[in-house]
Amino acid sequence: MYTLKEIIEQLINIRRLPTLNPVVVMVEKALNAEEPDVQGLSRVISDDPSLTSMLLKVANSALYGARREITTVQEAVVRLGFTEVRKLVMDISVVNYVADMPEGLLNPIKYWEHSIGVAICMEQIQNMTRVMDKNGPQSHVVGLLHDIGRLISSTHLKEAYESLPDNPDELGSDWNIIEIERDRMGIDHAQIGAAVLDRWGLPTKIVNCVRYHHEPEVCPAEQRKQTYLLSLSDAICRKMQVGGSSEGCQTEIPKKLWTKLGLDEGILEEVEKKITDQIQKSLVLLNISGMQN
Ligand SMILES: [Fe+2]
Ligand SMILES: [Fe+2]
Incomplete structure (x- = not known):
């Protein structure tokens, strides 16, 4: 035992x-702060190239009603809203974690x-x-x-x-x-x-x-x-x-x-x-x- x-x-x-992608921990910590720093968080996500590319692929998909192609995390935050981006960061990170x-x-x-x-x-x-x-x-x-x-x-x-x-x-x-x-x-x-x-x-x-x-x-x-x-x-x-x-x-x-x-x-x-x-x-x-x- x-x-x-x-x-x-x-x-x-x-x-x-x-370990789970540390960006998830940063996002969750920042969102538990009094005033979440959306710009700072976008920067943190942008520093992770594979997470960024997957996030943009999903954000540009028809399921999110994409018309104009977006190319940055900041734009993804504007289009989807921070709550949705937070969910996607988590979904992608957990899927990658399971795959690893x-x-x-x-x-x-x-x-x-x-x-x-x-x-x-x-x-x-x-x-x-x-x-x-x-x-x-x-x-x-x-x-x-x-x-x-x-x-x-x-x-x-x-x-x-x-x-x-x-x-x-x-x-x-x-x-x-x-x-x-x-x-x-x-x-x-x-x-x-x-x-x-x-x-x-x-x-x-x-x-x-x-x-x-x-x-x-x-x-x-x-x-x-x-x-x-x-x-x-x-x-x-x-x-x-x-x-x-x-x-x-x-x-x-x-x-x-x-x-x-x-x-x-x-x-x-x-x-x-x-x-x-x-x-x-x-x-x-x-x-x-x-x-x-
Ligand atoms: Fe359980
Ligand atoms: Fe369960």
Whole structure:
């Protein structure tokens, strides 16, 4: 059985864990400042040539209604708005991160689909209900990164997942990945993900949502609502089998996730439809950028 410290040490120092593009950390830090410096951020993005070229390709695509070709990050910010650019920086960075990972036990496309599905679900619920007063825009980042510990551990700590059947459904309907991980490693993917994101320097607000996404009830009060929204979105995507069911089947969405957020379950049908449409749109964007392989 490992300790959390030993696992992080192993991952970062011995197994040479790739890091997420540092631009993501800079963007998130700057946006948590009182007055985000948009110009400074455009400069930071522009300093990364591969991120810039992919961002411009996407910003110039028909999906964003491109007419005149734009050639700089500043123009992309003007055309798309900072929130959209922030999302694209995150999407592109996570896709590149997944592509850089050595082969693991998770299918990278399915992993990405689940992550983007949860991010989109959080945003849709927020747009429809305004359930969060603040931090709404942060949902995309939190959704996209929530299972990064799962990606890392299934790639770098494969032993823990050995002997799990290829098809998770073989374990029956009520298995829980958190319990299996805690049993085999003494730690779970939410803890690993949070520790790694913290080490990379992402804001505590994001780290805490990731750490408690399978147990929002014990999340510190400041991030509890957003973590409930994350858990609800995760449960919806697992029920819909967005990205497969490798985190366990979820035949029913626990009622308390709705009630804790003061939401009506009646919105589920509309949310599900919107998620399906948006995921398709994001997959097209990835194909455009040639990032899927
Ligand atoms: Fe998870
Ligand atoms: Fe998940």
